[in-house]
Structures are given as C-alpha cells and as structure tokens.
Amino acid sequence: MLFSSYPQVAVSDLREEYDYIIVGGGTAGCVIANRLTQDQHISVLVAERGSVSNGLISRIPLLSSHFASDGSRSRVWRSVPQEHVDGRIIDLVGGNSVGGSSKINAMLYTRGLPGDYNSWGRDGWRYDDMQPYFIKSERFLDCKDDTVDYHGTSGEWPNRSHKQSHWKHTDEIISATTELGVPYVDDLNLPLNPSHGCTKMHYTIDSSGRRSSTLTAFLPAELMKARKQHLHLCTGAIVQQVEITNKTGGASAEGIWLQSEKSLSSRFVRARREVILTAGPISSPQILMLSGVGPEGHLRDHGISVMKDLPGVGSNLQDHLAVPLQFRIPLNDSLAKLELRPWIIIKLMFLYLFFGTGLLLAPVLELSIFLQSRLLHSGSRAVVTRSKADVDAALPGNLPDIEIMPISWADVKKHRQGGLSFFSVTLRPSSKGTVRLNSSDPRASPLIDPNYFSSSRDWAVMRQSIRFSLSIKDQLLLQKYPIFDVHVPSSESDEDIDAFIRKECQSTNHYTSTCRMMPEEEEGVVDDRLRVHGVKGLRVGDSSIFPHILSAHLAAGTVAIAEKCADMIKEDRSA
Numbered sequence: 001m002l003f004s005s006y007p008q009v010a011v012s013d014l015r016e017e018y019d020y021i022i023v024g025g026g027t028a029g030c031v032i033a034n035r036l037t038q039d040q041h042i043s044v045l046v047a048e049r050g051s052v053s054n055g056l057i058s059r060i061p062l063l064s065s066h067f068a069s070d071g072s073r074s075r076v077w078r079s080v081p082q083e084h085v086d087g088r089i090i091d092l093v094g095g096n097s098v099g100g101s102s103k104i105n106a107m108l109y110t111r112g113l114p115g116d117y118n119s120w121g122r123d124g125w126r127y128d129d130m131q132p133y134f135i136k137s138e139r140f141l142d143c144k145d146d147t148v149d150y151h152g153t154s155g156e157w158p159n160r161s162h163k164q165s166h167w168k169h170t171d172e173i174i175s176a177t178t179e180l181g182v183p184y185v186d187d188l189n190l191p192l193n194p195s196h197g198c199t200k201m202h203y204t205i206d207s208s209g210r211r212s213s214t215l216t217a218f219l220p221a222e223l224m225k226a227r228k229q230h231l232h233l234c235t236g237a238i239v240q241q242v243e244i245t246n247k248t249g250g251a252s253a254e255g256i257w258l259q260s261e262k263s264l265s266s267r268f269v270r271a272r273r274e275v276i277l278t279a280g281p282i283s284s285p286q287i288l289m290l291s292g293v294g295p296e297g298h299l300r301d302h303g304i305s306v307m308k309d310l311p312g313v314g315s316n317l318q319d320h321l322a323v324p325l326q327f328r329i330p331l332n333d334s335l336a337k338l339e340l341r342p343w344i345i346i347k348l349m350f351l352y353l354f355f356g357t358g359l360l361l362a363p364v365l366e367l368s369i370f371l372q373s374r375l376l377h378s379g380s381r382a383v384v385t386r387s388k389a390d391v392d393a394a395l396p397g398n399l400p401d402i403e404i405m406p407i408s409w410a411d412v413k414k415h416r417q418g419g420l421s422f423f424s425v426t427l428r429p430s431s432k433g434t435v436r437l438n439s440s441d442p443r444a445s446p447l448i449d450p451n452y453f454s455s456s457r458d459w460a461v462m463r464q465s466i467r468f469s470l471s472i473k474d475q476l477l478l479q480k481y482p483i484f485d486v487h488v489p490s491s492e493s494d495e496d497i498d499a500f501i502r503k504e505c506q507s508t509n510h511y512t513s514t515c516r517m518m519p520e521e522e523e524g525v526v527d528d529r530l531r532v533h534g535v536k537g538l539r540v541g542d543s544s545i546f547p548h549i550l551s552a553h554l555a556a557g558t559v560a561i562a563e564k565c566a567d568m569i570k571e572d573r574s575a
C-alpha cells in the first residue's frame with residue numbers, strides 16, 4: 001500500500017488477475033467500482049492515470065474548478081487546427097485524477113430533459129428507464145414535498161440549490177428574461193418542466209459546503225478501507241491497451257497492459273470476467289484503437305493488428321461550443337473584485353471555513369437560460385410560444401438548442417470594474433468530429449478534430465444565441481441595471497457576428513459520442529448493454545457512449561449511465 005490514509009496499490013503489487021478491471025477512475029469509473037464491489041466475492045481493479053489528489057483546495061467550490069486550479073487534477077489537449085474558425089487550435093480540458101472531470105467541473109447538476117433520452121431511440125434508455133438511475137445515485141439536499149417522487153434523497157451523490165444568490169444581477173437577469181418571454185423554472189431537474197426556461201442551477205456540493213466528486217461520493221476512504229481485500233485502486237497507472245485475442249468464438253478481451261507513469265516497463269493484469277473502459281470520450285476510443293478495435297485502415301496505418309474493424313470508434317465526436325460576450329458591471333456585483341482586491345480571499349477563507357458561507361462557496365454560474373432557437377422571433381429579440389405542445393419536454397423535437405450562461409466574471413481589469421460574461425452555447429450541434437491516433441504510443445495525445453462549425457445550422461443557431469444574449473443586455477439596461485459592452489460583435493450583422501464567433505469560440509469540455517451506443521452499421525461502438533460490438537468481455541461505461549450529446553451539462557447523465565452499466569454487468573453475471 002502506498003498511503004495509509006487512502007488505500008492504493010502500486011503497479012508492482014497488483015494481483016495477477018481480478019474479476020473486473022475498470023480503466024479510468026473518473027466520473028463514471030468510481031460509480032461502477034462502488035457498485036460492483038458491493039458483493040465482497042467480486043474483485044475489482046481500478047487503474048487510473050492521475051493521483052487521488054483530494055486536498056482541501058480540491059474541495060472548496062470556487063477554487064477547485066479547472067479555471068482556478070494548479071492543473072494537478074486536469075489535463076489539456078489541443079485540437080487540430082479548426083478549419084471553420086480561422087484554423088484556430090482550441091484547448092480541450094479533461095479530468096486527470098481519481099474522480100476525473102467531476103473533480104474540476106463547474107459542479108452543475110443537470111439531468112437533461114426526457115426528450116434527450118427519448119431521442120436516442122435505444123431500448124431500455126428512454127427517460128422513464130433512466131429516472132430510477134438518477135434517483136439511485138442522487139442525494140438532493142433541498143428536496144420539497146411535492147418533488148420527492150422525482151428526486152433521490154438517500155443516494156451517495158449530494159447536490160443542492162443555492163438558497164441565497166451572491167449577485168444582484170441574478171435576479172435582474174431573471175426579470176429580463178421573463179420580460180423577453182422565457183418562463184422561470186424553479187427546479188431544473190423535474191421531467192415535467194417546459195423544455196425551455198431560465199433556471200437557478202443545482203450543484204454537486206455537499207452539506208458541509210464541499211465539492212462532491214465521484215471520488216468523495218462513491219469511493220470515500222472509509223469504503224476503500226472496508227473493501228481493500230477486493231477493491232484495488234492503482235493510481236499513476238497508464239493503461240496502454242486492452243489485450244484482445246482472436247479465438248474460434250471471435251475476439252475476446254483478456255486483460256490490460258499498464259505501466260506506471262514513472263516507469264516504462266509494462267505489466268499485464270488478467271480480467272477473469274470483463275474489462276470496462278471509463279477513460280472518458282478522448283481516451284476510451286484511443287485505448288480501443290491501440291487495442292486493435294477501430295477503423296481498419298487507420299489502425300493499419302499505425303502498424304496495429306486489427307482485432308475488430310469498427311469505424312465508429314473515435315468518430316461522431318460532439319461538444320457544446322461557447323462564445324462569451326463580455327460586459328462591464330459594478331465591481332461589487334462580480335467575481336472580478338477578487339482579482340482587483342485579492343486580500344479579500346483571507347476574509348472569504350475565514351467565512352467559508354468557520355461559517356460555511358461566502359463567495360468561496362459560490363459557483364461562477366448561478367443561473368442558466370435554455371432556449372429553442374425555433375421559438376425566437378423578431379430577429380431573436382423575444383421568445384414566442386404558440387401552444388403547450390411547443391414546449392413538451394418529452395418530445396425530442398422540442399429540445400433546447402441554445403444555452404446562455406451568465407458568468408460573473410469578464411476580462412475587464414483595465415476598466416477596474418466588475419465583469420459579467422454571457423456564454424452563448426449551441427446545445428445540439430450538427431457538426432461532428434473525430435479522435436484518431438497520432439502515434440501508437442499510449443502516452444501521446446491523440447489527434448482531436450471536433451470539426452467545429454462544419455455545419456451551417458450551427459452557425460445559424462449561434463448567431464441567434466448571440467443576438468438573444470444582446471437582447472438580455474438591452475433589457476437589463478431598460479431595467480436600469482448598469483451593464484456596458486466590453487467585448488461583443490461590432491454589429492449585429494451576420495458578417496460581424498460570424499467574425500466574432502471565429503475569433504472567440506471555445507469548448508465547454510462536454511465531449512461525447514466517440515464510442516456511441518448504436519448498431520454497428522450506424523457507426524455504433526457499443527450495443528444497448530454497452531458491450532463493444534464483436535468483442536467479448538469488453539464494455540464502455542462513460543460519456544463516450546451517448547448516442548448524441550445531451551441538451552444539458554453531462555456529469556449527471558454520465559453517472560446515470562455508469563449506474564445502469566453496473567446493473568447490466570451484475571445481471572449478465574447472474575444470467
């Protein structure tokens with residue numbers, strides 16, 4: 001064991017074999033490890049590239065997100081030059097420690113709408129099938145009597161609403177968007193909500209005001225100690241490939257090859273039953289390809305023996321792209337005050353540690369606005385709903401394709417005032433990209449081409465999103481809230497907006513669908529039980545299996561997928 005406080009096993013001390021091997025102890029991997037080891041007769045190895053990294057800073061909400069962290073829990077890949085946005089290279093961030101991206105994300109807990117899951121068209125994956133899995137993992141700390149049927153209150157993973165807003169602009173934006181025809185939605189995770197609205201967010205923050213990642217929720221130290229005989233966590237371990245053999249019955253996963261981050265010598269560990277890939281939407285397809293599962297020609301180009309020709313591996317990459325518009329607002333109403341008066345942090349630390357209050361508890365985003373572009377009228381100045389059917393959230397045709405995230409920060413240092421950004425996001429992109437191997441070295445970054453804005457529809461939706469963001473700003477001014485342009489398109493013409501988009505767009509780090517759950521002939525990688533097509537003993541259980549991206553933030557959906565994956569593994573074992 002390496003550390004007495006949190007049980008871990010070094011690469012050299014691993015057993016020869018385990019029942020299940022989980023590759024990647026991230027958001028999904030921690031959930032699956034917890035569920036499978038509820039049975040003490042089942043042995044599980046979790047191999048994770050990063051470290052445990054669970055110090056105080058990694059749990060203070062405001063300081064633990066990627067933008068404020070020292071990078072020890074995250075990893076940044078660089079996209080290939082993006083043809084449709086002036087050849088820009090876009091930074092793509094992902095988690096790189098136990099708990100994965102749930103350790104560095106913005107902690108927003110959004111399930112997505114029933115129509116999201118209904119639109120997948122997969123057996124057993126409609127919203128009604130998924131709701132029990134949301135409820136199973138969830139511990140909603142602010143559940144009301146009339147919503148108790150829809151929320152979990154005793155699961156491992158806490159989330160809560162923000163009782164008190166930190167910013168005056170939050171209520172001002174709610175009034176502004178109501179004026180523009182957007183309804184206010186009280187609890188964004190209820191399936192009966194309309195499919196658009198302005199809503200305060202829920203956060204994966206526990207009752208003590210600490211970030212709750214899937215590490216702290218599903219693999220806390222006490223659980224790891226209680227299960228140390230049959231649950232081994234190996235950190236700093238790079239999984240190089242899954243060993244796949246081709247026998248008479250077809251291809252079959254036998255185990256994994258891994259090496260310690262610090263050494264180049266590799267070792268093999270056998271999986272008696274299954275290998276489960278949860279390395280995330282960039283690394284899961286990379287590992288599959290390194291294992292000989294992927295597009296045949298591409299594998300041959302890298303000298304990799306083909307175990308299964310599966311063109312969908314690494315294809316269909318989707319992401320939510322954002323364009324921030326930046327404004328000046330009063331300093332006291334913005335996080336910028338911490339930049340200009342850094343000494344406030346001392347007072348904030350005191351408030352947070354002794355009273356569990358103050359700005360350190362605050363996420364950067366208090367509310368969000370979800371819109372359907374087809375309901376925007378008058379040059380995207382207002383929302384017009386003709387009938388209830390327009391906003392029935394169970395219907396895939398009604399899914400929001402725009403999100404506007406007001407973030408209480410903008411780059412306004414030179415103005416010595418506060419800043420507010422409206423991140424305009426396209427939620428249902430038609431553009432799709434790829435993850436491909438750059439080399440056969442498992443340590444090398446793959447070639448990631450999100451192919452942003454390759455579809456003209458995405459341009460049209462983003463323009464509408466930006467125009468509506470500007471309408472909110474105008475409405476705030478009418479309400480006498482002092483907000484002024486700092487960085488916005490020079491005019492509202494298509495040309496000026498497009499130039500701004502090309503220059504400013506950035507990833508929200510919501511990658512999906514690179515191992516999507518679809519039939520093989522439709523570029524699918526896994527079947528409806530998350531088994532890799534044509535390879536026995538191999539599943540994928542992370543956010544790469546989404547048939548297409550949700551109209552929401554992805555962590556809650558990823559955990560529900562992991563819960564369902566664990567259940568299916570258990571069912572298949574006893575079948």
Ligand SMILES: Cc1cc2nc3c(=O)[nH]c(=O)nc-3n(C[C@H](O)[C@H](O)[C@H](O)COP(=O)(O)OP(=O)(O)OC[C@H]3O[C@@H](n4cnc5c(N)ncnc54)[C@H](O)[C@@H]3O)c2cc1C
Pocket residue numbers: 023024025026027028029047048049050066093094095096097098099100101102104105106107108109110237238239240278279280281283284287508509510511542543544553554555556558
């Ligand atoms: C900065 C940021 C902000 C976000 N904000 C939000 C938000 O507020 N709300 C929300 O719902 N969603 C948010 N998301 C998205 C969401 O967090 C992710 O979609 C989700 O957590 C992905 O889960 P996953 O299990 O698929 O992958 P991850 O959680 O990324 O886990 C993958 C794990 O595999 C490990 N790994 C990779 N390769 C190997 C290898 N070869 N060997 C061993 N281990 C390996 C990684 O180190 C990592 O721990 C955000 C994401 C980011 C990056």
